[in-house]
Amino acid sequence: MHNVPTAAVEHLRAVLDAPDLSGTKYRLVHRIATGGMGSVYLVEDTSLDRKVALKIITTPVSSGNLAARLIQEARIVARLEHPGIVPIHDVGTLVDGRVFYTMKYVQGRRLDEYTRQYRSLQNLLRLFQKICEAVAFAHANGVVHRDLKPENIMVGSFGEVLVMDWGVAKVLTESEPPPPASPEQRAGDTTGTQQGTILGTPAYMSPEQARGDLAALSDRTDIYALGAILYFLLTGRAPFDGGSSHEIREKVLREPPPQPRLFDPKIPRPLEAMALKAMAKDPAGRYPGIAQLSSDVVRHLDGQTVSAYRETLLERVDRWVEKNRFLIFLIVAYLLMRVFTFLTMGR
Amino acid sequence: MSIDTSIGGGKTKFPATRLSAVILTHSADEKERTRAFSTLIATYWKPIYKYVRIKWRKGNEDAKDLTQGFFAKALEKGYFDAYDPAKARFRTFLRLCVDGYVANENKAAGRIKRGGEATILSLDFEGAEQELLGDHAAAEASMDSFFDQEWVRSLFTLAVEHLAADLAGKGKQKHFELFLRYDIQAQGTEETLTYDQLAREFSLSVTDVTNYLAVARREFRTIVLDQLQSLTATEEEFRSEAKALLGVDL
Numbered sequence: 287m288h289n290v291p292t293a294a295v296e297h298l299r300a301v302l303d304a305p306d307l308s309g310t311k312y313r314l315v316h317r318i319a320t321g322g323m324g325s326v327y328l329v330e331d332t333s334l335d336r337k338v339a340l341k342i343i344t345t346p347v348s349s350g351n352l353a354a355r356l357i358q359e360a361r362i363v364a365r366l367e368h369p370g371i372v373p374i375h376d377v378g379t380l381v382d383g384r385v386f387y388t389m390k391y392v393q394g395r396r397l398d399e400y401t402r403q404y405r406s407l408q409n410l411l412r413l414f415q416k417i418c419e420a421v422a423f424a425h426a427n428g429v430v431h432r433d434l435k436p437e438n439i440m441v442g443s444f445g446e447v448l449v450m451d452w453g454v455a456k457v458l459t460e461s462e463p464p465p466p467a468s469p470e471q472r473a474g475d476t477t478g479t480q481q482g483t484i485l486g487t488p489a490y491m492s493p494e495q496a497r498g499d500l501a502a503l504s505d506r507t508d509i510y511a512l513g514a515i516l517y518f519l520l521t522g523r524a525p526f527d528g529g530s531s532h533e534i535r536e537k538v539l540r541e542p543p544p545q546p547r548l549f550d551p552k553i554p555r556p557l558e559a560m561a562l563k564a565m566a567k568d569p570a571g572r573y574p575g576i577a578q579l580s581s582d583v584v585r586h587l588d589g590q591t592v593s594a595y596r597e598t599l600l601e602r603v604d605r606w607v608e609k610n611r612f613l614i615f616l617i618v619a620y621l622l623m624r625v626f627t628f629l630t631m632g633r
Numbered sequence: 634m635s636i637d638t639s640i641g642g643g644k645t646k647f648p649a650t651r652l653s654a655v656i657l658t659h660s661a662d663e664k665e666r667t668r669a670f671s672t673l674i675a676t677y678w679k680p681i682y683k684y685v686r687i688k689w690r691k692g693n694e695d696a697k698d699l700t701q702g703f704f705a706k707a708l709e710k711g712y713f714d715a716y717d718p719a720k721a722r723f724r725t726f727l728r729l730c731v732d733g734y735v736a737n738e739n740k741a742a743g744r745i746k747r748g749g750e751a752t753i754l755s756l757d758f759e760g761a762e763q764e765l766l767g768d769h770a771a772a773e774a775s776m777d778s779f780f781d782q783e784w785v786r787s788l789f790t791l792a793v794e795h796l797a798a799d800l801a802g803k804g805k806q807k808h809f810e811l812f813l814r815y816d817i818q819a820q821g822t823e824e825t826l827t828y829d830q831l832a833r834e835f836s837l838s839v840t841d842v843t844n845y846l847a848v849a850r851r852e853f854r855t856i857v858l859d860q861l862q863s864l865t866a867t868e869e870e871f872r873s874e875a876k877a878l879l880g881v882d883l
Contacts, residue, residue: 290789294789297820298853
């Protein structure tokens, strides 16, 4: 009898759940992550001798609409050639009929993990700017992401930012594949896209998504999520949390997010205002485009006023002092020197 | 490879269908009931034997007798009729049955050796129990996982046997040899075996190695899931065990 040693038991447990890559040029290395719609594996491309990430749907092929969505995701991402968007290499079908695509293997950390270690606000705002640039590029190409959240953003080892997981993205000019059979395919929610169907992740979901109002989904839906990400960067927490998905969705629909400065009074008021403006319940109350949001971030970094916040006179003076601290120091030093000289000469 | 003594019988028989052996142990048809017991014995005798050896600190012969005795008694007294899938996994229920059985056997042996239940000495059983309590709790937790681990090993060992027969029947011995070499023998050793090395060793192309292994693993997975289904009482338990064992959503 072939008594299976413990190491072999563990090995078999790992590989039996792995995709069957026979007939492809890929060789499995290990699983990277599993989400609601699919799993991502690190594989080796044997023809090019490089490591790539392979994404595959986890449900059987019978739910053909999920396969269609995965292909659509690959096609959408393929058209978005931008340094902030993960590039797609290949699309195919495995021997068991499951659809897969391969993409660049991003070595880095998810934004939510990254922020646990790096809390410098300047640094985080620069990352946020890069996220805005990538999403703005997608919008310029008619693509809305619809599931932006810190878990879907990777920060590479050189500070590069990549927006991942375009599984529920939509080309605004195209119709979509039908929704999946299961109503709970994605992170406790769905990938479905029929009217009344809920898309995205509750904590970062816009009110129109929480309502399942597909007709209202637009690029301002992503602007809401960017506001929620900015909120997360400022406070270290999602705008709405606790309870079930349903409870969070109710909060998204009915409650304003808690003021970020309640969690940390040191958060600059202009940044708080920017996050809250981007997260306005009514899409019309949000930034009209990512360019305006991004511009506000740059202006804040440059010590200028931002469109989302009207300063008081005192705050304006305070900001001017903060921005011109060195100049003020020189003037004061000069004046002190003159006083000293005057007093000395006067003696 | 280990050499086992003859407990457990000869060549393992596998259920031809996906009917649950756990359910069939209640069958009115004696033949069906016996077949179901054979399936359970094939999978569980070794984990139980090892469990009795380690947890109950029994010698080799005692553990063999207790393992055989347990199954004989379970068949005779209908131990498994009391199993309620809503309360626990069958595996957990079985282990508790074994504990009860061995405890009773110990008690009976004590009565024989010491002249019944008469108290001869005034011993501080309560104090001794308190001293043991901490270690006992820890040992209990690790014995759970030990039993589970041995159960998985037994399941996989039977599946490998089945796979060998299956692939041989299809003229795919090389598929099995590759599987045995790479997925079983090379694991946990110093040897870092690559697909290139395997290809040279078996005079195949690397692509063939990938494909042969994939076929063998696919078959193996099917066999494991078939066995799992026969060892669980409900569809829910089956899905939960498959998720726990292989991480698969069925």
